[in-house]
Amino acid sequence: MIDNAVHPADTESVEALLRDELARGDAVAGSVLPILRYLAGTPHSALFGEEVLTRTRAMLADLAGEILDRLVGAGDGRGHSDGEIEVLTRAFLPSPVLLGHVHALALEWQLTESLQARAALDPVASPLLQGLVSCADADLRAAALAFLAAQARWCQVQRRMGLPLGELPAPVFDEVLAIVRKLVAAEPTLAERARVVEAEARSVYAAETTRLGLAQRVVRGLRGSHGDVSALRVTEAGAALFLTALALGSGQTRDAAVVSTQEGQGARLALVLRAAGLEPGAVEEQFLAIHPQAALPSGFERLAADHATAILSSSSGATGA
């Protein structure tokens, strides 16, 4: 967008501005074809579905609103102009870590809702979690209860397309604060204010009490005490615990694990589940729960777990990172 606040006489900066704008336009034009090719080739892709895009945008705008609240004050996030929100949102976009996380959250919510519609799976209290909140292991019970509260909060926030700063995983949290720091660096008073805001945010932030931190605690607790892989059964565990277990079991980041539940990623999902130690029959069941229309290649039942790991590690795909 062309900023019209430039002084008309200042031709040099107008030219610079137009040149900038032109370069940005060229960049967009250059990425049109790959995007179009992908969308045209995968007609029902949920990865770039309208809902996912809307949620991605709205979550970034909500995060921007929260940060503006902290930086310049003004209540409930509705007080900022569209322009202010857009400046921050645009600063967020180049960050793969943040964008990938937000996209993964949108996809996770979509999976959560489709499991509820298709398999009557409670988005908050899955059967596994219901069992855990009354189990004998006091540590596990406390973790499960805390996770349940966080998951209930998350569902509510997702319905409103929100993204609270304090719920971000540590690398994303750091990234957001770094982006803000960089953005306001040129403006001394704002930079000073940003330092205060950052110190405040860091003083109350605790990665292990975020929803994702608590999910890890529950999954680790399950595996530790019972050698239990029940969190890998999505219809038992619910999407949230399943995705965390999938990430832990396969050594991927959780955001990458979310993408592997999408259409076109079926092979990766099946291999990851097998590599994480699920029996072939159970893999098929989970696979069908997530992709009701798809099928595993015949002969999959003969694939050994370590072989699955080997195939995965030889692929150059988006594991790790």
Next chain:
Amino acid sequence: MGQEGTILAHGVSDGDDRLLSAQEPLAGLQMRCGGELPGTIAVPELLEIVTRARRSNVRVSRVVNAQDGSDAISAWVEVQPEGAGCAIRVRSWQTGALPSEDGAVAERRRIEIDRHLAELTAYLDAGQRILAANSEGGELAAVTAAMNGAVGAVWTDFLPPETVTHQQPLHWRLLDGARVVVPGSHREWRVALIPHRQPGFEPAGFELLLISDQPAASADAVVPAAPVPPPAPRRSLVGRDLAPVLKQPIARIVANAETIRTRLAGPLPDAYAEYAGEIASAGTLLLGLLEDMADLEAVESEGFRTVPDQIDLSEVARQAAGILSVRAREKGIAIAAPGPDQQLPALAEFRRVLQVLLNLIGNAIRYAPENSHIAIELEAHGPRARVIVADQGPGLSPEQQARVFDKFERLGRSGDGGSGLGLYISRRLARAMEGDLTVESVPGEGARFILDVPFDPEG
């Protein structure tokens, strides 16, 4: 200044996009959309274009779509920036029936809306005991903390229902929608309980939503509304006082009964589903009666007038036939409406002509035998434009024809859902538009109801 052409209504807004004054039908829509006059524009699409016109200082003309609770409205509006605010001119105004929604969709929508409005949400186990509670703080912070400190306790200990004194908690269906007392809050609150269940099982848990229809007292005070003019002298009891208040609870009864009838809330013996069906249809009748009573008061009031517009009777007839086509098909009745190639320009209010035709065609469907025909014909009759609705029903004797337009006249029928007001109101409407509604019939050979309105020589 674009004064040529017809203008149905004028309105004026100020620099904060508040509607300062408006003529009907704009004023009525503003009120039915939940706004005040004067007050911030409550019609979302109108607010959008007024804001845009005011900010960019450019005239904007566009179609505005809105719903007023019972009708879908589509209007062509011009917004001209003037002074700090805008002048609003309504050029055309069309109302049509809202697309009907089935019970499941309506129920889902209600849940979605409740979720977005909820200021406190809690998660309950199968026994309605608290697992977790969340709120955004404010006046609910204390009760949220108390609930989170008492995991395993029944939620009604913290949010006691207003009227129920039995031992709590009751069955969730009885508590869903109940008004509750929130300690430390002066607002009125209700709860919604959304069960989580596997089909065929009792709920395994619940989502509890705490909702208030009153906004929270906000720190950054809302711009104080300009002084509200004294209310217009009251002439109507049902139309202005009762109908708006009764409509919502009755609609809720119908929606809930539909939910039960269609077994959305769980399996149910057939007999109970039938009772629920009867409740739903009785509620629907009551709603219809209420609308008739409100219309009756409107047409009988002294100041009642219609807003004539250049309309095409052929178009109105097609719309009316379209709206009732499903009901007609259920009885195997074919409606022959005029084709799009036919035109009959007239000067009358679109909405009122549509209302009369819906009444006439609705009656024809109700009283004509199955697998018969209903014909809608158009005739230009000198200074009058004429629509005729002809059925193949039992027809009316001369003596019945004399009485059929009387108030509460049922011609001896009962139990079919009619109020005996439809034809009376329709004739009043026709006459208010400087036209008339008459009937020609021979017993055994069907009836022809004839609506006359002024012909539009310029059309």
